[in-house]
Amino acid sequence: MxxxxxxxxxxxxxxxxxxxxxxxxxxxxxxxxxxxxxxxxxxxxxxxxxxxxxxxxxxxxxxxxxxxxxxxxxxxxxxxxxxxxxxxxxxxxxxxxxxxxxxxxxxxxxxxxxxxxxxxxxxxxxxxxxxxxxxxxxxxxxxxxxxxxxxxxxxxxxxxxxxxxxxxxxxxxxxxxxxxxxxxxxxxxxILPVIFGMLEIHPTTFKGTPLTLALITRRSRHRAGTRYFTRGLDDQGHAANYNETEQILVLNDSAAGLGGGFAGSSSGPGGLQRGGAAGKEMQILSYVQTRGSVPAYWAEVNMLKYTPKLQVRAIEAALPAARAHFEEQIRIYGDNYLVNLVNQKGREMRIKQAYEQVVDMLVSSPQEHAQADRRTEEKFRTIEKGGGGPARSPFDRLHYIYFDFHAETKGLQMHRAQLLIDRMRDALVAQQYFRAAEAPGSRIDGRLEVRSLQTSVVRSNCMDCLDRTNVVQSMLARWTLDRMLIDLGLLPRGSRFADEDDAFELLFRNMWADNADVVSKAYSGTGAMKTDLTRLGKRTKGGALQDGNVALTRYWKNNFLDGPRQDAFDLFLGAYQVPAGGIGSAFIFADRRPVWIQSVPYIAAFGFFFVLVALYTPRLPDAAVWPLRLFTIFWAAVALWGVHFILSNGMLYVNWPKLNPRPWATEGYHETINRVRKDRILGPLVARHERGLSTARYINAEEGKKRIE
Structure with missing residues (x-):
């Protein structure tokens, strides 16, 4: 081979x-x-x-x-x-x-x-x-x-x-x-294929039995990017922040340790090693889940506000893309259980409604059922094919399940997320998992003897497909791992591995918390929230404080640092292709905003600096007070004006991608710059000294050939 x-x-x-x-x-x-x-x-x-x-x-x-x-x-x-x-x-x-x-x-x-x-x-x-x-x-x-x-x-x-x-x-x-x-x-x-994501392999024991526990998260190269610059679907049906996560359990792996340089040790043709440890058959058990952005056309527009502006296009326009997305998902995975974890109130409500409208339009005779409790008017909402009988459409294999995660777990009661697993128990039992064996002396091509197949997949999402999503995915993985260990005869029926082996439980928790951090960092620039629940099994005050720090860091990075990160994704993955031979405009990355717009943050910083100088400079006993007060008031006013101007015109100060401009960014930029031209202070200066503004900042990128493979 x-x-x-x-x-x-x-x-x-x-x-x-x-x-x-x-x-x-x-x-x-x-x-x-x-x-x-x-x-x-x-x-x-x-x-x-x-x-x-x-x-x-x-x-x-x-x-x-x-x-x-x-x-x-x-x-x-x-x-x-x-x-x-x-x-x-x-x-x-x-x-x-x-x-x-x-x-x-x-x-x-x-x-x-x-x-x-x-x-x-x-x-x-x-x-x-x-x-x-x-x-x-x-x-x-x-x-x-x-x-x-x-x-x-x-x-x-x-x-x-x-x-x-x-x-x-x-x-x-x-x-x-x-x-x-x-x-x-x-x-x-x-030709060497490479994956991007998270991969951990841990040779360990469970109750004295050697085995290997591994976790692989593969990030899709389609519609890849950063948090606020890549949302929803593209026209080909690729979902933003789409990841496939596979939890793997290997029994009797003959060489699970480290060793070797680039190649490691090898034996047999191509370096393949066959057969399990001590003549026992090697068994491989794996369970796959997916996550991905809500399958509609939507975006969140950065304007330096903590909560970006939400835009959702008409569902009818997104339906062909959603159809393409779910056709692929059903072809690859079979039935799809669509677990939606966004909030049902506030700004996230529009995303919830968009998802449900998409499923309603795809499923034959959709039948909806809502379940309420004292905490929320809609604890669960399900959408299934109605009428019974055989499926009339491939999309009848979609099973939508909404769970009000935040409402149910309010007050640090994260254990209530278990309600979702209870609700899905029958589907999870029917879903099975992949199981195969490789006996000693099996054929040299390394084929596996398949004993059971996973027949469906759970596709989870919240707004970002990060924090809530990872909590739920780890719970589903835990439930399935219990089942694997029971089927292998390593765990008594009705027991949980968490109660049987503390070291194995700790390994599992840390592995899934690491997964949360890696997936989150790739998309949002920071580690995940709620990892105290994953690592410790409970919500803590320290974890809540850490989540606050993560939220502030995300705000900073998503507004001021993510433009170049998105450009890097587009360049590496071919979403933007540089024209060969230096054809096209130079200075693609030049800041083409008017000079006075660029100068406002520096003016504000100077204002704060002079205020500090005035406040902390020693004053002579006989020196006049009012000149210093006027100086302080003047520069304080300048600093506050600068901050107010920046926050009022945030579109001008977000670090946008320059290779593949976002349409909403172009529109919002022009609207904001037109408003600034009418500003009583900066308006005349901007109009007079404007240099190459307008479309130049965005259209230069169009000179290169752009395509998504």
Whole structure:
């Protein structure tokens, strides 16, 4: 089978980069010409005499990307082992290097900014890969695949995070080049799929029985981005902040520990190890859940207010996208149990109503049922296909369940979230989970003997698909893990693992709390809220204070730091493609607001500074009082005016994405700048000194080719 090379040497020559595997001397070498970027496969022996200036050992090729002036090869220079699944090592990307095809002589601020975006994004993004295990697919999907197919071809397109930057290698593999116009399967071992998200593997014991507990969260590369700049669905039906989380339990894993460098230890063809520990069959049990933004067209518009302005477009307009989204979900997972956790009152009510309208329009003869209690008028609301009988539409496999999470858990009574699990018990029992075995001496291709399949999935969401969502997902995972351990005979029927093994319980809690933090940080820029419940099993005052700190940090980052983060997502994933050869306007990232608009924060800061100077400067005994008072009052008034102006015109001070402008940002910006022109103080100055304002700040990005793969 064509697995990725575990060891690659890069030879840097004046006219090319040459990639080869020392452990596979008969395999063709990959040559990328400089500066054209043309890709070739050559006999490694024929390239041996080439003069090289540097030889480097790398863990793999992350991809290639075209920026404004040059194309770069992104290579993984350092990878950290994080654990083994089925005896195969999994790695986290620690360090990368960008290899330019040209020796750049010109200093270009846009090129430098693009490079900085990429480096910071890769450095901060948790990305994982394996040379032998398909991390993009759940174990259930892996069991359906032909293991003789190259690893990258088996990858789930949604979670193949570096798919866009691998497109040059993939296109060469499928079509060849001018010199080699035919498919080139020899390049398969150089194509390495990577996932973005959370991955933890813990070899442990439960009541003395060795096993491995793992958690993988795969973030979709479609409609990926930051909290307030990426909401709802796109036109293709991809949901914002969409993640698939798989909880895995492995019994009798033969090599669950760490070890080895890039490759780890290996045995057998392709480094695969087969069979369980001490001659016992290896058993793999996994449970999959998904989360994703409410499937409608909606946005939250930053204006420096703590609560952004909510916009929801007509449901009829979003229906084709919602249909595409759920067609894919049903095709992949079967029945979908849609658990909606947003508030039923206040600003979130419109999102709840939008979701329910979407389901009503998709399901045949929808039948709604509401359940109330003393705490809330609507503790549960369900929408199902009405009329009984067989399904008349594929969307009759949607089962909507609304749970008023905040109302039910008010007053730190988080245990009441268990009501949702009780409500879904029959569905969870019918849902099952994936279970398979691999006996000692099984076929070398590593196929699993499937014993049960997961027949449906729970898709959870709150507004952000972060805090409430993770609490509920961890509860569903706990319920299913109890069931797995009972079915394995490790737990008495009717018992819970939390009551049987304290160390295992602590491991489970921390693993899911880590998952909450990683998913939250990728989307909102901070760790998750309510992790005290996940880690400690109860809501605490300390946890509530920590949530307050998280809320303030999110406010700051989402308003003032998320623009570049969103640009980095769009650049890496191909939602924005830089025009080659420096075509298009320069200074894409330049601040094109009028100078006086830019100066207001500095004026306000100077005002506060002079007030502090006036208050804390020692005064001579015989000095006049009123001049100092007037000085203080004047600068206090200037500072307060500056703060008032910024808060009143917040659209002008949010750090917006510059590569793919948001339509609501463009509209709101123009409305605000028109209002500022009428301002009695700044209006005449803005009108007089306006420089390249209007659409220039946003439309320059349109000169580049933008598309979402």
């Amino acid at each position: 064509a697995l990725p090379f575990r060891d690659i040497n890069v030879q840097t020559a004046s006219d090319s980069y040459i990639f080869s595997s020392p452990s596979s001397p008969n395999a063709p070498a990959l040559s990328i010409d400089r500066p054209t970027g043309d890709i070739r496969l050559n006999d490694a022996a024929l390239l041996a005499g080439k003069r090289v200036t540097r030889v480097t050992s790398i863990a793999g090729i992350l991809g290639m990307i075209q920026l404004r002036l040059d194309k770069y090869i992104i290579v993984i220079t350092k990878a950290k082992p994080v654990g083994r699944l089925r005896g195969q090592m999994v790695y986290k990307i620690v360090a990368t290097e960008l290899l330019p095809l040209r020796e750049r002589q010109v200093h270009d601020p846009d090129e430098d900014r693009f490079l900085a975006l990429l480096r910071n994004f890769i450095k901060s993004g948790p990305m994982y890969f394996s040379y032998a295990v398909d991390l993009t697919n759940s174990f259930q999907r892996q069991a359906e695949h032909d293991n003789s197919v190259p690893l990258w071809k088996r990858a789930d397109d949604r979670f193949f995070w570096n798919r866009f930057i691998q497109s040059d290698l993939i296109n060469f593999r499928n079509l060849g080049s001018r010199g080699q116009p035919a498919p080139q399967p020899g390049i398969d071992p150089y």
